[in-house]
Amino acid sequence: MKVTQAARLPVRAGESPWTPEELAEVRGLLEIEIEVRKAELRENEDEVAERLTDPVEGAGDDPADVGAKAFQREHDLALAYNTRDLLAMSERAIERMDAGTYGACESCGQAIGKARLQAFPRATLCVTCKQREERR
Template identity: 35%
Template sequence: MAKSSPESEFSPAEQDAVRARLAVERAGTSEQIAALKRDFEGIVEANALVAVDDEHDPEGSSTAFERAHVSSLLTQAREYLVDLDQALERLEQGVYGRCEECGEPIPTERLEVRPAARTCVKCAGIRSR
């Protein structure tokens, strides 16, 4: 586990920029969650109006797939929202931008693409094996 530094490596202006970026990501993810909830509810409501037999109805399997797909996307979006909240906590603790595995700084480019990243590219590659 990485050693945590009590001092942030980001200036106050950089911290404000990261905080704003996380807020934008959080707002977008919250909107995505709301839209996916509406989609999921629409699928469920549409299926409630007809007697769908997933096993024998040719449309049943695609409806079940669509419901499962939207449910999976909803789960991923909710998990990302938690990741963003945890990234904000790390920023407040002064450890945002440090790899949780090796303790090295996470490259700025990675944080721009994945603002909730917990690990550097090298450690993320090792972790996914």
């Protein structure tokens, strides 16, 4: 991203404008996270596929084993859904960088804050809007 494009991203009062280096660092972290999440999803899908194709999986299980396996499946699915959500949030953050809207709260339009985005690059809401959302 060019200097002028990075500097145009919203920041809170008292914060210095984004530099291309700062934005590149945040983008790099997001890109690494995207690759890690994609690898996690592939691994999870491979494990599930392996279990589904095992012809003796579950043969002769007692009710406790069946329940434990069902619980494990539900746990694995919940982890996969969470991983997909995090992946989508990271990809959305990069899209917002490319569109020049990174750093603007999706609720009120005010700046999210550079420090918040450096700590949590996937943030889409300013602190005030996030607190309001969590109280609901």
